[in-house]
Amino acid sequence: MINKNSPIPIYYQLEEEIRRMILEELAPGDILPSERDYSEKYDISRMTVRQAISNLVKEGLIYRQKGRGTFVADKKFEQDLSGLSSFSEDMINRGLTPSSKLLSFNETSGNALVASKLQMETTDKIYEIKRIRLANEEPVALETVYTPKALVGELNEQDIDISFYDYIEKKLNLTIDYGDQTIEASLANEDEIHYLNINENDPVLVMHRTSYLNDVKETPIEYVTSTYRSDKYKFKMQMKRD
Amino acid sequence: MINKNSPIPIYYQLEEEIRRMILEELAPGDILPSERDYSEKYDISRMTVRQAISNLVKEGLIYRQKGRGTFVADKKFEQDLSGLSSFSEDMINRGLTPSSKLLSFNETSGNALVASKLQMETTDKIYEIKRIRLANEEPVALETVYTPKALVGELNEQDIDISFYDYIEKKLNLTIDYGDQTIEASLANEDEIHYLNINENDPVLVMHRTSYLNDVKETPIEYVTSTYRSDKYKFKMQMKRD
DNA sequence: GAGTGGTCTAGACCACCGC
DNA sequence: CGGTGGTCTAGACCACTCG
Numbered sequence: 001m002i003n004k005n006s007p008i009p010i011y012y013q014l015e016e017e018i019r020r021m022i023l024e025e026l027a028p029g030d031i032l033p034s035e036r037d038y039s040e041k042y043d044i045s046r047m048t049v050r051q052a053i054s055n056l057v058k059e060g061l062i063y064r065q066k067g068r069g070t071f072v073a074d075k076k077f078e079q080d081l082s083g084l085s086s087f088s089e090d091m092i093n094r095g096l097t098p099s100s101k102l103l104s105f106n107e108t109s110g111n112a113l114v115a116s117k118l119q120m121e122t123t124d125k126i127y128e129i130k131r132i133r134l135a136n137e138e139p140v141a142l143e144t145v146y147t148p149k150a151l152v153g154e155l156n157e158q159d160i161d162i163s164f165y166d167y168i169e170k171k172l173n174l175t176i177d178y179g180d181q182t183i184e185a186s187l188a189n190e191d192e193i194h195y196l197n198i199n200e201n202d203p204v205l206v207m208h209r210t211s212y213l214n215d216v217k218e219t220p221i222e223y224v225t226s227t228y229r230s231d232k233y234k235f236k237m238q239m240k241r242d
Numbered sequence: 243m244i245n246k247n248s249p250i251p252i253y254y255q256l257e258e259e260i261r262r263m264i265l266e267e268l269a270p271g272d273i274l275p276s277e278r279d280y281s282e283k284y285d286i287s288r289m290t291v292r293q294a295i296s297n298l299v300k301e302g303l304i305y306r307q308k309g310r311g312t313f314v315a316d317k318k319f320e321q322d323l324s325g326l327s328s329f330s331e332d333m334i335n336r337g338l339t340p341s342s343k344l345l346s347f348n349e350t351s352g353n354a355l356v357a358s359k360l361q362m363e364t365t366d367k368i369y370e371i372k373r374i375r376l377a378n379e380e381p382v383a384l385e386t387v388y389t390p391k392a393l394v395g396e397l398n399e400q401d402i403d404i405s406f407y408d409y410i411e412k413k414l415n416l417t418i419d420y421g422d423q424t425i426e427a428s429l430a431n432e433d434e435i436h437y438l439n440i441n442e443n444d445p446v447l448v449m450h451r452t453s454y455l456n457d458v459k460e461t462p463i464e465y466v467t468s469t470y471r472s473d474k475y476k477f478k479m480q481m482k483r484d
Numbered sequence: 485g486a487g488t489g490g491t492c493t494a495g496a497c498c499a500c501c502g503c
Numbered sequence: 504c505g506g507t508g509g510t511c512t513a514g515a516c517c518a519c520t521c522g
Contacts, residue, residue, distance in 0.1 A: 009510060034488060045512045047289070050489085058300070065456065066417075066489050067519030084481040176483040183479075185427040185445040185472035203427040203445035211483075230427035237425075237479070239326035241418040241453075251491060276507060287493045292508090308508050309500035415518080 002042040010044055014052035022061060028074040032062060035070075060240065084179040084211065086165040087133045087141065087226070096135040103130040103195070105157055107149065114146045117210050117223040125149040129160060132195050133226075139196050140233055143226040151221060168221060175214035176221060182208045183235055192227050203230045244284040250412055252286055256294035261334070264303060264314050274304060274312040301335075326421040326453065328407040329375045329383065329468070338377040340405075345372040345437070347399055349391065356388045359452050359465040367391040371402065374437050375468075381438050382475055385468040393463060410463060417456035418463060424450045425477055434469050445472045 002013050018032065026032070035053065039046040053070060056062045064070045091098035106128045109115075115122045126146050133141040145164060149155075152172060159167050168174050188196065188204045196204075205228040212218045244255050260274065268274070277295065281288040295312060298304045306312045333340035348370045351357075357364045368388050375383040387406060391397075394414060401409050410416050430438065430446045438446075447470040454460045 011510080036488080045514090047513090048511060051510085053489095063419075063456070064489060065520085067487085067521080069488060069520095084483040178480055178482045181479050181481060183425055183447070183477040184475075185447040185470075187443075187445055201429075201443055203429055205425070205427045228427075233426075235425040235477075237423050238420055239423060240420045241326045253491075278507085287495090289494090290492060293491085295508095306508060307501085309502080309506080311501095311507060 002044065004044075010042075011048050011051040011055070014038065014042070014044075014049060015055055018052065018056060019061070022072050026072045028072050030072045032070040032072065084176065086163050087143065088163040089165070091135045091140075094135075097137075099134045099137065100161065101132040101134065102157055103132060105129050111146075114223055118146065118148050118220045120148055120150075127152065127155055129164075135232070138232065139229070141226050141228045142192055142195050143224060146223045147221060151219065164222070174221065177212050177214040177218065179209045179211040185230075186227075188227070196227070196229050198229055198231075204228060205230055205233065205235065207235075244286065246286075252284075253290050253293040253297070254412065256280065256284070256286075256291065257297055260294065260298060261303070265334075265337075268314045270314050272314045274314065276311060326418065326423075328405050329385065330405040331407070333377045333382075336377070339379075341376045341379065342403065343374040343376065344399055345374060347371050353388075356465055360388060360390055360462045362390055362392075369394065369397055371406075377474070380474065381471070383468050383470045384434055384437050385466060388465045389463060393461065406464070416463065419454050419456040419460065421451045421453040427472075428469075430469070438469070438471050440471055440473075446470060447472055447475065447477065449477075 002010060002017070004010060006013065021032075032053075033041070035046050035049045038044070038049040038052075053062070053064070057064060057070075061073055062070055063073055085093070088098040107125055108128045109125050110122055111126070112122055114126060114128075115124065118124075118126065120126070126148055129145045129147075131143050131145075132139050133143050145160075147155075147164075151174075152168070159171070165176065168176060184206050186204055186206050188198055188200070188202050192198070192204060193200060193202070198204075207224070207226045207228065209222075209224045209226075210220050211222045211224075213221050243259055244252060246252060248255065263274075274295075275283070277288050277291045280286070280291040280294075295304070295306070299306060299312075303315055304312055305315050327335070330340040349367055350370045351367050352364055353368070354364055356368060356370075357366065360368065362368070368390055371387045371389075373385050373387075374381050375385050387402075389397075389406075393416075394410070401413070407418065410418060426448050428446055428448050430440055430442070430444050434440070434446060435442060435444070440446075449466070449468045449470065451464075451466045451468075452462050453464045453466075455463050
């Protein structure tokens with residue numbers, strides 16, 4: 001219910017109420033009560049109702065259709081919506097079997113770019129893990145992961161054998177919040193030609209990503225550079241408007 | 243400045259006006275005129291001003307501080323590119339000025355791939371618009387947009403001069419819901435070498451996108467192929483984990 | 485034609501900030 | 504204290520959808 005004398009804003013109380021309804025009573029595609037319904041039911045202004053609904057639309061929980069009404073969003077759609085995923089998860093989603101060949105596993109420090117991406121001092125210890133990533137036994141990407149030793153503790157090769165994200169989330173019980181990513185095109189360098197088994201002058205996709213934890217400080221948990229074979233890999237994403 | 247009789251919503255006109263001010267007159271950290279200032283200056287309601295300002299806050303272009311005012315955001319926080327955006331919006335977000343050179347503007351039909359992407363018959367009429375897209379007068383991308391004539395009606399070159407999305411959303415009053423996008427690496431072909439002013443064997447980023455309307459059928463509104471210069475353009479995105 | 489969301493008005497009171 | 508953004512009201516007209 002709505003308490004007009006509460007210090008909690010009415011629009012926020014209504015937001016919580018609608019959130020609860022969606023969880024407990026409604027299914028994706030169901031229509032919500034109209035803005036005027038809420039306005040009359042709780043004796044509040046329609047503009048206040050709109051503020052609550054607008055916030056939920058922004059979150060992707062519901063969507064509006066002019067002249068028709070407001071509806072509960074499809075959960076499937078929310079999930080398809082280009083989430084941050086590891087190489088392994090990505091390959092499984094594409095119906096392929098992921099695997100890895102470890103090239104090197106070092107404890108380093110001193111790389112200024114990496115330290116700044118991880119928001120650390122250049123003297124801090126950082127793991128550097130280079131791997132060939134394969135799909136159905138064929139090389140697809142050359143990947144280097146940097147992660148702060150202070151966060152992940154003593155790490156060994158088995159820990160990250162399949163998925164580094166699994167280790168972070170299941171073993172360390174940390175929650176990854178989001179990643180900032182860039183994608184560019186380049187020509188393969190000598191390492192890439194060699195490890196990915198491609199030719200000189202072959203174009204490649206280069207991805208850089210910094211991922212952040214769900215904590216208050218949004219601590220960086222990894223900085224990754226991946227080079228993908230352009231004949232084996234495309235980035236796919238679904239992006240919402242607004 | 244503000245035309246109350248225009249079919250373009252007042253809040254949107256004000257948004258554009260504030261966007262222009264930020265680009266041309268203001269620096270990060272500068273304070274904006276207050277909501278009441280705008281309200282009086284253009285003789286519009288403060289709630290309407292708030293709608294314009296809220297949209298810009300959502301985009302990360304400005305931020306509000308209770309009791310103090312509204313301020314221009316730092317550039318580094320502007321890159322909130324998780325959402326579907328047009329080339330123009332993308333460039334503006336990067337602090338660049340977008341423009342276009344029209345190469346061709348045709349009414350066609352018969353392309354099976356395009357027809358299938360737009361979920362149409364191969365006999366249906368489709369506009370094909372080829373443009374060079376520039377940022378600060380430098381060529382960045384070669385773009386071909388396909389859009390169903392049945393949806394956009396009689397189109398001319400001026401309509402899409404700056405932003406096709408603007409035309410769809412503000413003139414046609416259609417709502418774009420989401421886009422499915424792929425990004426791959428390739429080598430430039432002859433056309434791309436010529437129009438983008440690059441060299442043989444230069445790598446390029448090739449993006450394909452189908453965008454869908456917010457209607458019940460999720461009607462495709464455009465199919466786009468864009469080729470970006472790899473020395474001038476990286477895709478940037480923020481992805482949530484869950 | 486009845487109902488919906490989209491836009492807009494002309495006020496109001498509040499908590500907060502800086503002087 | 505005066506000015507700011509935050510919240511809220513009680514209406515209004517519009518374009519749109521659907522029966």
